[in-house]
Amino acid sequence: MKQYLELLKDVIENGAQKGDRTGTGTKAVFGRQFRHNLADGFPLLTTKKLHFKSIANELIWMLNGGTNTKWLNEHGVTIWDEWATEDGDLGPIYGAQWTAWPTKDGGKINQIDYMIDCLKNNPNSRRILFHGWNTEYLPDEKMSPQENVKNGRQALAVCHLLYQAFVADGHLSMQLYIRSSDVFLGLPYNTAALALLTHMLAQQCDLIPHEIIVSLGDTHAYSNHMAQIETQLQREPKKLPQLIIKRKPESIYGYNFEDFEIVNYDAHPSIKAPVAI
Numbered sequence: 129m130k131q132y133l134e135l136l137k138d139v140i141e142n143g144a145q146k147g148d149r150t151g152t153g154t155k156a157v158f159g160r161q162f163r164h165n166l167a168d169g170f171p172l173l174t175t176k177k178l179h180f181k182s183i184a185n186e187l188i189w190m191l192n193g194g195t196n197t198k199w200l201n202e203h204g205v206t207i208w209d210e211w212a213t214e215d216g217d218l219g220p221i222y223g224a225q226w227t228a229w230p231t232k233d234g235g236k237i238n239q240i241d242y243m244i245d246c247l248k249n250n251p252n253s254r255r256i257l258f259h260g261w262n263t264e265y266l267p268d269e270k271m272s273p274q275e276n277v278k279n280g281r282q283a284l285a286v287c288h289l290l291y292q293a294f295v296a297d298g299h300l301s302m303q304l305y306i307r308s309s310d311v312f313l314g315l316p317y318n319t320a321a322l323a324l325l326t327h328m329l330a331q332q333c334d335l336i337p338h339e340i341i342v343s344l345g346d347t348h349a350y351s352n353h354m355a356q357i358e359t360q361l362q363r364e365p366k367k368l369p370q371l372i373i374k375r376k377p378e379s380i381y382g383y384n385f386e387d388f389e390i391v392n393y394d395a396h397p398s399i400k401a402p403v404a405i
């Protein structure tokens with residue numbers, strides 16, 4: 129993942145100093161893109177060890193409509209705890225918009241079903257996408273995540289918001305638009321989750337996973353991540369691991385963490401960093 133290290137360098141060298149909602153302060157650039165061919169390995173960072181269990185379980189949770197941290201906690205994932213109410217509620221975030229987009233007559237639309245149907249039956253379509261930006265449920269930036277949830281809003285406005293698929297010659301590529309990207313903590317998770325989703329969709333729809341493309345809006349490094357980023361930039365990237373999916377579940381909703389195996393993951397040690405809330 130040389131592209132990732134180049135992006136970190138770009139943000140540090142070219143980023144403008146910006147204040148932000150969390151009060152932490154960032155260096156930020158706007159509008160960047162990188163791509164990765166999945167035939168070259170699974171894009172799990174090697175310049176710091178990532179907790180793949182958190183990444184896979186978060187994706188499984190979202191695909192199944194999860195919006196409460198209880199399920200995540202039961203599966204060893206704590207990355208959403210700071211934003212949840214005491215009941216674990218995060219409001220209508222990703223899982224709700226992906227699988228139960230509310231309609232004007234009180235119904236729900238499952239965008240993931242639509243995606244699978246299109247990939248199987250109309251792969252030439254230029255409309256194979258799903259997205260989470262539902263303005264009706266956006267949080268008020270001046271209120272805490274928990275207050276927003278109590279008002280029926282999202283704890284945090286969705287960041288990875290638009291997923292589009294492209295099929296050619298039996299190969300599946302996916303592009304993700306991230307409006308706001310925490311390059312040190314969030315981006316490695318979002319990139320690996322996009323790759324995992326591409327493998328799962330490909331398996332379900334009998335396609336070959338091909339390229340992932342990540343397009344970024346506000347691409348920022350938090351001021352309290354600078355030393356960690358320096359450490360990472362001094363490390364030499366290693367060979368990427370591979371993903372093995374051990375079973376083909378009956379649907380995209382049927383995956384468990386145990387269905388995945390990351391082999392030959394040789395990474396530098398993890399690097400701790402505070403998350404901006």
Ligand SMILES: Nc1nc(=O)c2c([nH]1)NC[C@@H]1CN(c3ccc(C(=O)N[C@@H](CCC(=O)O)C(=O)O)cc3)CN21
Pocket residue numbers: 178179182205206207208284310313314315317398399400401403404405
């Ligand atoms: N400021 C900020 N950055 C984010 O990346 C982010 C948010 N907020 N809010 C919502 C989610 C939660 N995400 C998170 C939150 C924490 C870690 C984190 O601390 N990761 C540690 C390991 C923790 C673990 O997996 O158990 C790491 O070293 O990567 C990563 C992504 C991504 N999102």
Ligand SMILES: O=c1ccn([C@H]2C[C@H](O)[C@@H](COP(=O)(O)O)O2)c(=O)[nH]1
Pocket residue numbers: 149150284285287288308309310311313314315318404
């Ligand atoms: O999947 C995610 C979720 C969140 N982030 C980061 C991006 C920002 O640093 C914050 C969100 O703050 P906003 O003020 O709403 O932009 O969380 C991420 O990188 N990836």
